[in-house]
Amino acid sequence: MTGTPNKTILDEADAAGKWFHAKKMRPIWAKKLVLAQTVKTLEGEEQVEAGHFLCRGEAGDIWPQTEDDLNRRYTATHEIDAEGWQKYQPELNAKGVMATQIDHPFSIESSWGRLSGKAGDFLLKNFEDRDTAYPADVWIVDQILFGRTYTAIQ
Known part of the structure; x- marks a missing residue:
């Protein structure tokens, strides 16, 4: 190829x-996007579709991820912050x-x-x-x- x-x-x-x-051994926070948007990450601007997730690392870094990838790599907790970000732990069997x-x-x-x-x-x-x-x-x-x-x- x-x-x-x-x-x-x-x-x-x-x-x-x-x-x-x-x-990955540290938790992240994620929020589902209602509208498509351009997101500025550490590595550049990325186009993110509605229905995909924005993920936030412990240093405040942001990146997009599909729902399937998020659920394959992480397990949702019941913890949600005041801005609607839900905490996810790395999937132990990932x-x-x-x-x-x-x-x-x-x-x-x-x-x-x-x-x-x-x-x-x-x-x-x-x-x-x-x-x-x-x-x-x-x-x-x-x-x-x-x-x-x-x-x-x-």
Whole structure:
């Protein structure tokens, strides 16, 4: 598949051989969007459809997620804050992600739009895509946030 927009960075990541298995270990907050909107994340502006969720990490970082992905990765709690954000805990049986740290600024095309990472940020893909050269779903996590919220799995 040579038509993938992320071929160069994925080929580089594969050649480096530093992908590792990780799981998110910290809770998030999420809220369902009633209207479509553009959301500013740490990695760029993303177009989010009505019915999808906005997720907020413990550092206040925001990102979109589909309802299916949210429910596959997290379990809703009964805790809801004053602004309507519901707390979600990482799903204990979730398979996690494959991650690799990129040592230079980079950008990718995601289903949400163009995302940019800084030197040291992490490129992630679903664990199920560990053997897929050019997965459809890849994203970027800031290196500080990755260190605070993910744990490497042996």
